[in-house]
Amino acid sequence: MARGTVLMGMYQAGETAFPIALGLIVEHTMRDRSPGSLALAITALAVISTTVSLSWRFGMRVLQKANTTEAHRWRVRVAACGLQPVAGGSGLKSGEVLTVATDDADQTADLIEVVPLLISSLVAVAITAVALGMASVPLGVLVVVGTAAILSVLSVLSKRIDTGTREQQARVARAGAKVADLITGLRPLHGFGGNHAAFASYRTVSSAARDQAVGVARVSGAYAGTAQALNAALAATVTLTAGWLAFEGRIGIGELVMAVGLAQFIMEPLKLCANMPKYVMVARASAERMALVLTAPPAEPPAAEPLAAGGGLALDAIRYGSLRDLSFQVQAGEFAAVVARQPAAAADLVALLSASVPDDAYDGTVRLDGKSTADLPVGAIRAHMLVNPANAEIFAGTLRTNIDPSGTSRAIPEAVEASLLTDVVALHRDGLDHPVRDRGANLSGGQRQRLSLARALAADAEILVLHNPTTAVDAVTEQLIARNLAALRRGRTTVVITTSPALLDAADRVLVVDGGTVVAAGTHRNLVAGDEGYRASVTR
Structure with a gap:
């Protein structure tokens, strides 16, 4: 000047x-x-x-x-x-x-x-x-x-x-x-x-x-x-x-x-x-x-010690939105599924776990590896726990840049195979470098959902939370994805919020949320056999 x-x-x-x-x-x-x-x-x-x-x-x-x-x-x-x-x-x-x-x-x-x-x-x-x-x-x-x-x-x-x-x-x-x-x-x-x-x-x-x-x-x-x-x-x-x-x-x-x-x-x-x-x-x-x-104040509490590898997830007396005294614990390395009979409860749970809700907007405690998320920076929470929403965005670029936006993942082949995105990759001469339009306009709904799932898996997060990851795919594909997901995430903490029988059957434990609180827990097959309400909610 x-x-x-x-x-x-x-x-x-x-x-x-x-x-x-x-x-x-x-x-x-x-x-x-x-x-x-x-x-x-x-x-x-x-x-x-x-x-x-x-x-x-x-x-x-x-x-x-x-x-x-x-x-x-x-x-x-x-x-x-x-x-x-x-x-x-x-x-x-x-x-x-x-x-x-x-x-x-x-x-x-x-x-x-x-x-x-x-x-x-x-x-x-x-x-x-x-x-x-x-x-x-x-x-x-x-x-x-x-x-x-x-x-x-x-x-x-x-x-x-x-x-x-x-x-x-x-x-x-x-x-x-x-x-x-x-x-x-x-x-x-x-x-x-x-x-x-x-x-x-x-x-x-x-x-x-x-x-x-x-x-x-x-x-x-x-x-x-x-x-x-x-x-x-x-x-x-x-x-x-x-x-x-x-x-x-x-x-x-x-x-x-x-x-x-x-x-x-x-x-x-x-x-x-x-x-x-x-x-x-x-x-x-x-x-x-x-x-x-x-000038909007960042949602960053004071820095805390980094979270250790692995670790579990625990919710204690959570009251937020449609959630009422919600309490459950997922052990380190466990593959757990959550069935929310009210869709609003599932949406509120996803928002809470993704650190999109201010600490003063809910009651109760969310813990990662025994530490309250209220005492952790948002960046540390999201680096340790990845929450993949049902409506995850697809960006203009290529299949590869959508799966690995940072260009640092070493698990791309495994993520592509587990999400059954292999047919999309094989269908095009460019493979993973096939162009993707804004919001995935040149992909079908199922292909976009599998691409989003591949991105979540390629991140290889310590704790992975998936919300309805297979609603746009057919039953056979869903069964194969459920099997692949359980195998790929073995030994890593995984939570799937879904009503898909295939994913529920692949989970180690199923938590049933009704009225904003956990009303039942067990394996999918035991709940199907002994809980008529659960059976009506998830069987197709």
């Missing part, structure tokens, strides 16, 4: 020097019309033109590089914060965070370029005032007073733009969030015919954003018109005043030429100064929205 400000100041000084030089040349030429004077005048104008050209070229290069670099830094910071768990949340949906990480980051970084341009414009106004003041004090005072009056009037008008701009950006972000939600749920929306209603809801949100944008544009147009009129009035006043002073013989012809040239030139810096409040308001509104993401 400093380098750009200096260079743009030189540019504006050069632009201002041009009409001053013309005035001096005219004044000097009237006294001395020699070839030497002509050569000196041409040289002076060439130096000024070169200074203007080079300072603009390199000044804008420096400022735009700084602008884009700063925008990149903000985008990365917002994205990093958006991907980290927070204690209270920012109050923004994922689609809004996307807008913050793109548009708002760019608009905030625009100040890197705008502020030096403002300073250089004020330099031009100052030089103009001094030059005209040296020719005639009234002209210099007129420029100073006129500039101050214009900026004061525009400062009052800009307050209306400020309020409208903030609301416009918020509404546009909400419309973006609605689009993200609709794209995420496009398949089920088409499935039950809700796409028209969903589109109507988006139209309502988008219309509100449009109306607000039109209102802001109307105010901005009035602001720009007022600014242009005031600038033109000042230029005309300076020109007429200079003509009157020349007519009275108080300034010479050269000074008149200089005054007329500066009056025309000063309109551009004043226009830039007039637009500054608008840029500042937009940038400030964007910065406040970024602050919602950047």
